[in-house]
Amino acid sequence: MNKLGIIMGVIVIVIIAGVAASLSVSPSETVNLDMGRTHGTISTAMGSPILGDPLAPITIVEFGDYQCEMCYRWFHTSKPQIVENYIETGKANLVFIDLAFLGRDSSKAAQATYCAEDQEQYWAFHDMLYNSQEHVDNGWANSERLKAFAFSLELDMELFDSCLDSGKYSKRVDYNIQQAKKHDVNSTPTFIVVGNNQEKQISGAQPFSVFKQILDTMV
8 A cells, every 4th residue: 555545544544533532422333324424414424324225316314202102103104105105216215313302211212223223123123113112201112121122123132232231322312312403303203304405394293295295396
């Protein structure tokens, strides 16, 4: 490797380390993150893996809480149609960003999804939480139940338990909450649709028709 290549390599490492430090995230947490990932004015580096084609012209950024009843409603009513008509067809993708604020178990549930991501099961765990939702803080999303969900997905339980118990992804979830506040998102679910040099916000569990009207103007 020539001197220029070495210098450029060092610069890249320094930049990544600096970004990780500025977000108060340990270097071990950046392994499965694209630190420069943004959609419009929104940093999605600490959010979910992208659901759908990363190169899709439209991104739907969803701010949600796993204990949110209206998020549950949107997940079961509007989302399937969006997935079928826009995500599976390559017209749009989706990124979930945690606004974990409704109860004491909200943050732990969000952290658990990233522990599942370590084993490439983020979306399976995400879906399981929204298929299993009960009342806020009634115990359905406490650490014991989260581990039971992981067991049912046949995850490596030693790795999952260590991740969850250590709070490995607590700062990542905290960052996402701050990102929501930065964009004046204070309720769940809230969506920011980014495409065609536009950003349009949708609040609440709106029907598919509302999303379709906006998405079709951006395709």
